Amino acid sequence: MKKILVIDDDAKARKLYRVILEQAGYVIWEAPGAPEGIRLAETEKVDLIILDIHLPEMDGISAVRILKAYGPTKHIPVVVVTALAMPGDREMVLAAGADAYLAKPIKRNELLQVVRDFLEGERKVAE
Numbered sequence: 001m002k003k004i005l006v007i008d009d010d011a012k013a014r015k016l017y018r019v020i021l022e023q024a025g026y027v028i029w030e031a032p033g034a035p036e037g038i039r040l041a042e043t044e045k046v047d048l049i050i051l052d053i054h055l056p057e058m059d060g061i062s063a064v065r066i067l068k069a070y071g072p073t074k075h076i077p078v079v080v081v082t083a084l085a086m087p088g089d090r091e092m093v094l095a096a097g098a099d100a101y102l103a104k105p106i107k108r109n110e111l112l113q114v115v116r117d118f119l120e121g122e123r124k125v126a127e
Contacts, residue, residue, distance in 0.1 A: 003028075003047050004027070005040055005044070007031045033055055034057060034058035034059070035058060046076060048076065048115060049076055049079070051064065064097045067097070079100040079115070080093045080098040080102070082101075100114050
């Protein structure tokens, strides 16, 4: 089964992702912050990362840059999500190396479609 890492400081959001994605057959790993999430991405060989942009300690943009610069994690698709979508956010997130961008509140079908597109090979990781 494919493994998805959810990095979000909001426990309710992590639970929502877990429910949606486990029902779809995925194994879920969770991290409340970027440093822990980056460590899990390096050690657990996850297939996709869902990353909140607004995190304590390290923001999502910095986390994307680290994940995409480092050998073992640079090939992992990163889907960045945010509750505070501002003009230009999408472009900034994608320029940092994210592979997709979703605005909260997350729509179940939209989330599952993006996840499936990456994990079933219909959508490629940004180079």
